[in-house]
Structures are given as structure tokens and as C-alpha cells.
Amino acid sequence: MSGENYTTNRTSNTTKPLLQPNPLHSAATYNTLFTLSGLTENEIRTHDFLKNPVHDIIARSGGIGNPNISRDPFASTAGLGSEDKIVRDAYKNFSSQYSDSIDILTRGHDIFFENVNILSTVGPNTERNLANFTKMEFELHEPYGITFIEKVRAATAINGFLDYQDAPLLLTIEFKGFDEQGRPLAFNTVNGGLTRKIPVLIVRVDMDVNEGGARYTVTAVPYTDLAFDDRFKFPRTKVPSKAVDVNDWTVQVVAALRDQMVQEKEEGRRTLLDE
Numbered sequence: 001m002s003g004e005n006y007t008t009n010r011t012s013n014t015t016k017p018l019l020q021p022n023p024l025h026s027a028a029t030y031n032t033l034f035t036l037s038g039l040t041e042n043e044i045r046t047h048d049f050l051k052n053p054v055h056d057i058i059a060r061s062g063g064i065g066n067p068n069i070s071r072d073p074f075a076s077t078a079g080l081g082s083e084d085k086i087v088r089d090a091y092k093n094f095s096s097q098y099s100d101s102i103d104i105l106t107r108g109h110d111i112f113f114e115n116v117n118i119l120s121t122v123g124p125n126t127e128r129n130l131a132n133f134t135k136m137e138f139e140l141h142e143p144y145g146i147t148f149i150e151k152v153r154a155a156t157a158i159n160g161f162l163d164y165q166d167a168p169l170l171l172t173i174e175f176k177g178f179d180e181q182g183r184p185l186a187f188n189t190v191n192g193g194l195t196r197k198i199p200v201l202i203v204r205v206d207m208d209v210n211e212g213g214a215r216y217t218v219t220a221v222p223y224t225d226l227a228f229d230d231r232f233k234f235p236r237t238k239v240p241s242k243a244v245d246v247n248d249w250t251v252q253v254v255a256a257l258r259d260q261m262v263q264e265k266e267e268g269r270r271t272l273l274d275e
Contacts, residue, residue: 023187027177033061034113035172038155056155059111059140067108070158101154104147114139140216148216168199168223199223
């Protein structure tokens with residue numbers, strides 16, 4: 001794009017009223033700060049993670065400082081329903097088993113982001129067919145320690161998740177800019193303009209330990225990609241059906257899936273039924 005056209009498009013509100021100037025263009029230099037932290041189920045439901053300060057910090061570009069450990073992950077879920085009570089009761093039973101991991105998280109031992117690569121492919125694509133595909137890879141460096149997995153385990157347990165391998169974390173991307181004199185710029189951050197918060201699900205961690213500590217290569221996807229997991233894409237039982245139309249087929253399949261879930265609940269392999 002030429003400079004003349006760029007200037008015209010940037011300042012014109014009549015031809016392109018939704019066009020917004022990039023605030024980073026006012027900075028001589030800028031840095032990108034990354035934070036990996038804990039996330040509660042209630043924050044996902046209400047989207048409060050977009051405005052709440054990050055908590056239970058696992059890794060951060062500029063050093064962790066205060067990890068901001070959560071103390072009562074279910075304080076805001078009281079009275080929300082029987083499902084939340086089940087999770088609260090389960091948390092009380094297993095929280096003592098995570099005390100060592102939580103103690104490691106509380107220390108705030110620094111883990112630094114070294115490299116971040118986010119690949120986004122608009123559907124259709126070979127990975128997700130007609131859906132969007134996003135893959136995140138980041139490298140972490142932990143000097144004189146090997147605590148990343150323990151910190152992930154603690155951060156998810158504090159926030160009420162029983163299985164840390166299946167729990168969401170929050171990746172925060174924050175931009176900091178400076179002018180020609182090296183002074184920090186006060187960007188206009190209406191609607192979180194220069195901060196992005198993405199719930200993610202870690203799917204793979206490769207670890208390399210050496211004399212200086214540990215390096216991790218982490219692969220993650222957006223938490224919404226959990227819907228592509230085989231446990232949701234495929235039924236756990238065969239569903240024979242002889243239907244006369246699609247409505248009849250739908251009724252038969254729904255009934256078969258529900259019967260399967262009821263059986264799993266009676267056998268103690270399930271607590272709640274999917275809806």
C-alpha cells in the first residue's frame with residue numbers, strides 16, 4: 001500500500017467509518033509482553049477474565065514478581081447450582097494433595113517467554129475442515145529450576161479443575177511502547193486496545209534440561225478447540241437407527257446417547273450428563 005493511500009484511509013471516516021488507526025504507529029519502538037496464568041470456570045462463563053487482573057501466574061516475559069495466588073476459587077460460584085456444589089466439594093477433598101505444587105507456585109519462581117509463534121488459518125483447511133484453525137507454539141526458559149509442570153498443576157487446581165491436562169489457562173499479550181526519547185507511551189486502551197487475553201489449552205510440552213535450568217517447547221490451541229476432541233466428536237456407543245426422516249433419526253440418536261450416559265453414571269464413570 002502506498003504512503004498516500006495509507007494516509008487517506010487512516011484519516012478518512014466517511015469512506016471507511018470502521019477503520020481505526022494502529023496505536024503502535026505512534027511508538028518509536030514497542031515490546032510485546034506475554035503472561036501465562038490461571039483461569040476459573042466462572043471467568044470463562046461471564047468473560048470476566050477480560051477485565052480481571054491476571055492471577056496464579058505461571059510464566060511472564062518480564063518476570064513474575066507477585067504471582068497473585070487465588071485463595072477461594074469458588075467464592076463467586078455460591079448458589080449457582082448443584083453442578084458448582086459438586087465441584088466445590090470435590091475441590092475440598094483433593095486440594096490437600098496439591099499443597100506441594102501450590103507452594104512452588106506461591107514462590108513466584110521466574111519462567112520467561114523466549115519465543116512465541118501463533119499460526120491462524122481461516123477455514124476451510126485440512127486441520128479443522130470448515131472451521132478456523134489456530135495453533136500456538138512458545139518457548140519458555142526457566143533458570144535453575146524445573147517447575148513448569150508443577151506450576152501448571154497448581155494453577156489449575158487452585159481454580160477448581162480436577163485434571164490439569166484438560167484445564168484452560170490464560171495467555172495475555174500486552175504491548176508496551178516508547179517514543180523517540182525512550183519515554184513510555186500512554187496508549188488509548190479503550191476496550192482493551194493493546195491487551196489481548198486468550199484462553200488456551202496446552203496440548204504438548206517438550207522439555208530440555210541442562211546445567212542452566214530447563215527449556216520448554218509448548219504447543220497450545222484456543223480453549224474452544226476442546227470441542228474438536230474425539231470425546232465430543234464421536235459417540236461412545238453404536239447407535240443403530242431406522243428412521244423415516246431426519247426428525248425421527250434425531251429423536252432416536254438423542255435417546256441412545258442419553259441412555260449411554262445414564263448407564264455410565266450408574267456405573268460411577270460419570271457425574272453429570274452432557275446436554
